[in-house]
Amino acid sequence: MSAPDISRRSAEGASPLDVLVVGGGINGVGLARDLAGRGLSVMLAEQDDLASHTSSSSTKLIHGGLRYLEYYEFGLVRKALAEREVLLRSAPHIMWPLRFVMPHDPAMRPAWLIRAGLFLYDHLARRKLLPGSCCVDLHQHEAGATLQPRFKRGFLYSDGWVDDARLVVLLAMDAAERGAQIRTRCRVTEVQRTGALWTASLCHADGRVEQVSARVLVNATGPWASQFLQDCARMAKPRPLRLIKGSHVVVPKMFAHDHAYIFQNADRRIIFAIPYEQDFTLIGTTDLEYRGKIGQAHIDSSEMAYLCEQASRYFKKPVKAQDVVWSYSGVRPLLDEGDGTDASAVTRDYELEVDRNGAPLMSIWGGKITTFRKLAEEAADQVCALLGQDRPSWTADAVLPGGDFTNWGVANALQTSGKPALDKEAARRFPAVPETVRRRWLRSYGTRMTQLLAEQALGDEVAPGVYEAEMHYLYHHEWARCADDVLWRRSKLGLHLDADARAQVVRWCNRHWPALGGTTRHHDAHPRA
Numbered sequence: 001m002s003a004p005d006i007s008r009r010s011a012e013g014a015s016p017l018d019v020l021v022v023g024g025g026i027n028g029v030g031l032a033r034d035l036a037g038r039g040l041s042v043m044l045a046e047q048d049d050l051a052s053h054t055s056s057s058s059t060k061l062i063h064g065g066l067r068y069l070e071y072y073e074f075g076l077v078r079k080a081l082a083e084r085e086v087l088l089r090s091a092p093h094i095m096w097p098l099r100f101v102m103p104h105d106p107a108m109r110p111a112w113l114i115r116a117g118l119f120l121y122d123h124l125a126r127r128k129l130l131p132g133s134c135c136v137d138l139h140q141h142e143a144g145a146t147l148q149p150r151f152k153r154g155f156l157y158s159d160g161w162v163d164d165a166r167l168v169v170l171l172a173m174d175a176a177e178r179g180a181q182i183r184t185r186c187r188v189t190e191v192q193r194t195g196a197l198w199t200a201s202l203c204h205a206d207g208r209v210e211q212v213s214a215r216v217l218v219n220a221t222g223p224w225a226s227q228f229l230q231d232c233a234r235m236a237k238p239r240p241l242r243l244i245k246g247s248h249v250v251v252p253k254m255f256a257h258d259h260a261y262i263f264q265n266a267d268r269r270i271i272f273a274i275p276y277e278q279d280f281t282l283i284g285t286t287d288l289e290y291r292g293k294i295g296q297a298h299i300d301s302s303e304m305a306y307l308c309e310q311a312s313r314y315f316k317k318p319v320k321a322q323d324v325v326w327s328y329s330g331v332r333p334l335l336d337e338g339d340g341t342d343a344s345a346v347t348r349d350y351e352l353e354v355d356r357n358g359a360p361l362m363s364i365w366g367g368k369i370t371t372f373r374k375l376a377e378e379a380a381d382q383v384c385a386l387l388g389q390d391r392p393s394w395t396a397d398a399v400l401p402g403g404d405f406t407n408w409g410v411a412n413a414l415q416t417s418g419k420p421a422l423d424k425e426a427a428r429r430f431p432a433v434p435e436t437v438r439r440r441w442l443r444s445y446g447t448r449m450t451q452l453l454a455e456q457a458l459g460d461e462v463a464p465g466v467y468e469a470e471m472h473y474l475y476h477h478e479w480a481r482c483a484d485d486v487l488w489r490r491s492k493l494g495l496h497l498d499a500d501a502r503a504q505v506v507r508w509c510n511r512h513w514p515a516l517g518g519t520t521r522h523h524d525a526h527p528r529a
Contacts, residue, residue: 016197017041019383020214022188022228024048025055027350027364028220029168030376031383032182033175037398038380038391042180043212044172045202047187049485051168053295054222055369056489057330059248059272059284062087062095062160062370064124066262067270069117074124076349080370081125084160086396087373088129091170091403093422093446094163097130098274099259101143103151103314108264111153118157130158146255148316161260161274164369165489166444169478170400177401184479186210191217191232193358216383219363223294223333229363239353239365242336243291247299248284249307250276250326250495251319265310273311277492283307283319290331297329326495335366350375352382360386402446433458437465444491451477462508463501466493475513483509 021032024046032044046052064081065073088095104111118133138144138154176182185205191198198217202210221228229238254273261273269287276282286303304321312318335351350367352375354360362383367375377393384391408429410421426442430449433441441449452473459468466486474480474490483506487494494502 015041017043017212017214018387019043019216019218020045020198020200020212021218021220022191022200023218023220023222023224024050024168024172024182024184025053025220025222026051026164026168026171026369026372027222027367027375028218029171029175030372031218031220031364031379032180033171033178034373034376034380034393034395035383036175036178036180037394038384038389039179040384040387040389040391042175043183043214044175044180045183045186045188045200047185048295049184049481049489050172050182050479051165051489054330054332055168056165057246057248057328058164058369059246060162060164060274060276060282061098061272062162064121064159064370065368066117066121066157069120073349074120076371077121078124079374080368081121083370083374084125085127085129087162087370088160090373090398091167091400091446092405093402093443094166094170095160096419098159098161099131100157100159100262100272101136101138101141101154101259102157102262102264103138103144103147103154105151105264108266114155118155121157127158130160133157142257143255143259143261146316147314151314156259162369163444167369167400169490170402172479173401173477174398182479183210185481188228188232192234196359198359198361216360216362216386218379218383219361223331225333225363225365227294233361239363240336241365242334243289243294244332244334245288245290245297245329246285246332247288247297247303247307247327247329248282249299249304249324250280250282251323252281252325253279254281254315254317254319261314263310263314265313271307271310273315277495280325280495283311294331297331299327299329303329333366352379354382354386356386362386402448405447408447434465437467440465440491441470445473448477463493463497463504465496466501466505468508471508471512481513 018040019035019042021028021042021044024044028044029050032042035042062084064077064084068077088097104114122132134156136154136156138147138151172182183202187203189201189203191200197213197215199211199213202212204210219225219228223241223243226238226241229235258275260275263271263273265271271283271285274282284307286306290297304324308319308321350371351365353363353365362379364379373395377395381393408425410425422442423439426438430438441452445452453469457469461467462471474486478490480486480490487502487505
């Protein structure tokens with residue numbers, strides 16, 4: 001049964017669920033997957049599309065958080081470092097190792113301090129896949145050619161890259177295939193305790209209202225967490241969150257090599273410049289207090305100027321606002337300690353809070369993509385304890401849909417020749433698929449390419465490089481319901497297609513997919529045609 005078929009199954013008249021998870025971002029979907037894998041009955045409800053807000057607006061990194069060492073966040077860094085390789089092994093088609101270049105600016109931090117930080121970064125957790133740090137002569141290394149000549153030396157270290165929105169979708173697919181019910185575009189409008197159960201009203205996009213009951217309720221609504229408790233659960237004084245806006249810009253490719261950069265700024269913050277989508281460079285992020293409407297954050301002119309100015313301090317070719325082809329902003333929900341700490345120094349760690357005043361309510365506060373699996377594992381342990389269930393953890397060694405290349409005979413190659421081995425095998429298995437399309441599909445769907453082409457041939461070309469087979473797959477297996485889902489979350493085709501081609505995708509979706517009953521968030525700025 002495909003994932004959306006499972007998500008449409010009615011719960012009316014059914015036995016109470018073990019767990020209702022509210023929120024379809026990385027934490028909610030990760031927890032739903034973990035719980036379903038332990039054999040519990042789970043439903044997840046998301047008011048918009050999966051990963052339609054914070055979880056698709058990250059810097060796309062699986063990282064320990066090098067800068068958090070300056071704030072003595074050793075526990076968080078160690079936890080994140082340990083998770084890097086666990087995640088990289090779970091979905092090597094959408095995550096891979098990335099080497100970072102840090103040009104040394106003596107005015108920012110002394111070299112000895114950076115070496116000490118990188119030594120800790122290398123040794124706080126075990127590494128097998130990722131090489132350690134080293135010094136580099138930027139006048140000899142290829143990464144130095146793009147930089148201003150005043151940067152003579154630098155440092156190399158390892159972290160990882162992830163397609164954040166696709167990670168959320170793969171987690172939802174895995175959850176559904178393990179029995180979870182996934183409801184997208186389904187807003188939870190009210191929850192209340194009824195004896196030992198929670199009852200919840202779920203409003204679907206078509207206006208249909210569904211009533212469900214559950215033994216445990218999980219509030220995984222991210223930046224909406226306090227608002228959900230106040231508006232839906234009618235709690236008088238929910239815990240405050242500190243909402244921090246992070247904005248990114250995308251510009252045409254600024255360098256040809258596959259390294260990323262980390263730049264130190266005069267304000268003690270850092271920004272990244274990352275190779276992105278073959279033809280672009282991603283630059284970010286900012287850290288600003290956000291007091292606007294959640295879900296409608298946009299980059300402002302001061303953020304644009306800041307990112308361009310800081311990147312231009314390092315690159316030979318200045319970065320200008322008119323170079324920006326796309327921008328996006330996300331709102332990060334951080335734990336508010338009420339001490340006025342600078343936004344960049346606020347902890348990115350998470351906290352699980354359980355209200356046992358009747359039917360249990362768990363609220364997830366904070367968190368980051370790198371530690372989502374560990375958060376889900378700890379939360380699932382607590383939920384099982386609340387239910388009196390002894391269900392062991394299992395996700396540390398699990399592979400996400402499309403990530404198991406054992407049957408392709410290249411499992412070991414992922415740690416050696418990597419991408420070329422996968423490209424070669426995909427070419428052998430799918431010779432009829434155009435090369436550029438095949439490579440994109442491999443990075444998005446991995447071994448699920450077989451399922452994508454199982455039901456029909458490529459079909460008509462909806463737009464350049466976009467075939468009906470992919471559109472049908474996204475609808476039936478990945479909950480895509482509108483053009484934005486396809487162009488900006490299931491893929492980043494919106495960056496590569498011009499305005500006419502994007503309009504072709506919109507028209508195809510309007511003709512072939514049922515109209516949505518509600519609204520959907522559109523990205524802040526689309527690329528110039």
